[in-house]
Amino acid sequence: MEPQDAKHGKLWTWLDERVGLKELDKLAKKKQVPVHRHSVWYYFGGMTLFLFTIQVATGILLLLYYRPSSGEAYESVQFLMTEVQFGWLVRSLHAWSANLMIFTLFVHLFSTLMLRAYRRPRELTWLSGAGLMALTMAFGFTGYLLPWNKLAFFATSVGTDIPGVFPVVGPFLRRLLRGGDEVTGATLTRFYGIHVAVLPLIVTLLLGLHLFFVQKHGMSVPPEVEREGGGKRVMPFLPNFLLRDAVGWLAALGVLAALAAFYPAELGEKADPFQPAPIGIKPEWYFMFMFQTLKLLPSHILGIEGELVGILAFGLGGAFLAAIPFLDRRTARGETNRLFSWIALAIILYMLVLTYLGYTMSATK
Amino acid sequence: MPEETLQPNMDRRNFLNWFLGTAAGAFLVSVLYPVSRYLIPPKVEESTARSVMLSIKPVDVKLNSGQIFRFGNQPAILVHTPAGELKAFSAVCTHLSCIVQYRSDVSHIWCACHNGHYDLNGKNIAGPPPKPLDEYVVNVKGDQIVVNKKA
Numbered sequence: 001m002e003p004q005d006a007k008h009g010k011l012w013t014w015l016d017e018r019v020g021l022k023e024l025d026k027l028a029k030k031k032q033v034p035v036h037r038h039s040v041w042y043y044f045g046g047m048t049l050f051l052f053t054i055q056v057a058t059g060i061l062l063l064l065y066y067r068p069s070s071g072e073a074y075e076s077v078q079f080l081m082t083e084v085q086f087g088w089l090v091r092s093l094h095a096w097s098a099n100l101m102i103f104t105l106f107v108h109l110f111s112t113l114m115l116r117a118y119r120r121p122r123e124l125t126w127l128s129g130a131g132l133m134a135l136t137m138a139f140g141f142t143g144y145l146l147p148w149n150k151l152a153f154f155a156t157s158v159g160t161d162i163p164g165v166f167p168v169v170g171p172f173l174r175r176l177l178r179g180g181d182e183v184t185g186a187t188l189t190r191f192y193g194i195h196v197a198v199l200p201l202i203v204t205l206l207l208g209l210h211l212f213f214v215q216k217h218g219m220s221v222p223p224e225v226e227r228e229g230g231g232k233r234v235m236p237f238l239p240n241f242l243l244r245d246a247v248g249w250l251a252a253l254g255v256l257a258a259l260a261a262f263y264p265a266e267l268g269e270k271a272d273p274f275q276p277a278p279i280g281i282k283p284e285w286y287f288m289f290m291f292q293t294l295k296l297l298p299s300h301i302l303g304i305e306g307e308l309v310g311i312l313a314f315g316l317g318g319a320f321l322a323a324i325p326f327l328d329r330r331t332a333r334g335e336t337n338r339l340f341s342w343i344a345l346a347i348i349l350y351m352l353v354l355t356y357l358g359y360t361m362s363a364t365k
Numbered sequence: 366m367p368e369e370t371l372q373p374n375m376d377r378r379n380f381l382n383w384f385l386g387t388a389a390g391a392f393l394v395s396v397l398y399p400v401s402r403y404l405i406p407p408k409v410e411e412s413t414a415r416s417v418m419l420s421i422k423p424v425d426v427k428l429n430s431g432q433i434f435r436f437g438n439q440p441a442i443l444v445h446t447p448a449g450e451l452k453a454f455s456a457v458c459t460h461l462s463c464i465v466q467y468r469s470d471v472s473h474i475w476c477a478c479h480n481g482h483y484d485l486n487g488k489n490i491a492g493p494p495p496k497p498l499d500e501y502v503v504n505v506k507g508d509q510i511v512v513n514k515k516a
Contacts, residue, residue, distance in 0.1 A: 164462075176406075295493065
């Protein structure tokens with residue numbers, strides 16, 4: 001037995017021979033996190049991850065009662081909310097944690113954007129993160145339909161109609177998404193399968209990749225801090241940073257528990273494909289800016305249908321966001337580049353203003 | 366010898382690589398093709414009904430009001446205009462396929478999803494809808510309402 005093993009017990013040594021704990025220990029001791037005035041933004045990625053684990057746990061619990069058919073989905077959620085002990089809590093946690101996760105994800109995304117964490121060699125970390133954002137929004141969109149209530153029905157009807165506006169492939173894509181020409185029970189089973197099997201699998205793989213990149217490159221020090229000669233101070237990841245991370249998780253858990261307890265998730269009325277869309281219909285808040293944009297666009301712009309223009313613009317916006325590490329050449333060369341800060345600010349401002357309008361503009365005027 | 370039947374510069378390893386690659390490709394296609402066909406939902410018989418008799422009686426439709434009814438497997442809307450006319454349209458908004466409703470305060474057919482307005486001829490007059498609603502023909506026979514598709 002080597003001398004440094006003496007301080008560990010027999011079990012540790014047994015495991016070390018089989019798992020290689022010594023290497024893991026070395027890796028953990030080597031891992032450091034830079035300390036500077038922007039360090040606080042490092043916590044949002046971990047918070048998003050923490051909320052994701054809550055989604056997995058509560059999602060599995062919901063599966064035990066949920067029934068994915070147009071005849072039973074609404075009733076099964078109603079049963080869960082009213083009869084099952086703590087059913088309301090599990091569903092409310094799932095619904096609120098989803099919202100909080102998307103919020104922390106946005107904060108994480110825009111902070112890495114503002115602090116230029118995407119620059120070489122972290123382009124793939126950024127790309128995998130952008131992919132995770134798209135998948136998270138797909139999670140939100142597919143999950144929204146599952147209770148089969150009126151709001152969900154029309155939100156899905158609109159959302160799945162959007163690919164249909166594209167010429168040639170549009171109607172095919174719409175049918176593929178809906179599992180038919182209309183939103184029906186076939187759409188529900190399709191969304192259910194995507195929500196509980198397809199997306200979790202892809203997200204787990206991509207998340208693994210994202211975390212691997214983060215582990216490989218370590219935390220990025222913002223260029224402006226680097227230029228000032230800062231960012232040399234570090235703290236060990238274990239246990240210093242992890243414990244601070246845990247404080248962030250605890251804060252998220254506190255907010256989540258309070259929201260779930262005081263504002264339980266609502267169920268609304270059961271979907272009816274032969275009823276008009278309810279007044280004041282709206283999507284989840286993170287789709288609101290897109291929804292409001294579609295509402296404000298005129299029917300035709302330069303002879304093209306307004307919605308097509310809007311959807312193409314959002315598609316290009318998403319592609320632009322993903323491509324930022326490859327477009328921002330100046331930051332890549334180590335120069336300052338205010339332009340991308342202004343672009344990021346403009347995007348945030350646009351989203352905030354349109355979201356605000358979406359919630360305050362009269363629904364009937 | 367098999368080598369003699371192959372191209373002169375293709376040795377055994379190249380042949381095996383090519384063979385393996387082709388077999389793997391063929392396997393992939395034989396998996397992906399059925400899966401992609403499986404994902405496309407089968408065509409369901411579309412309702413070819415050209416007319417429908419409503420369960421609503423003309424006296425039950427109030428002046429300046431509208432009501433959704435089923436036309437085959439599609440929603441449609443019956444409107445009793447302020448002028449006293451009975452009109453019927455497809456209730457599927459031409460913007461993003463929400464179901465429209467009648468708004469008595471402005472006497473328009475209106476879509477709540479993106480605030481689209483249609484006049485009482487089904488014409489898109491405000492908001493994002495790009496096309497008018499399909500209009501149907503309404504016939505009142507005694508105390509029955511029959512709605513037909515236009516020829």
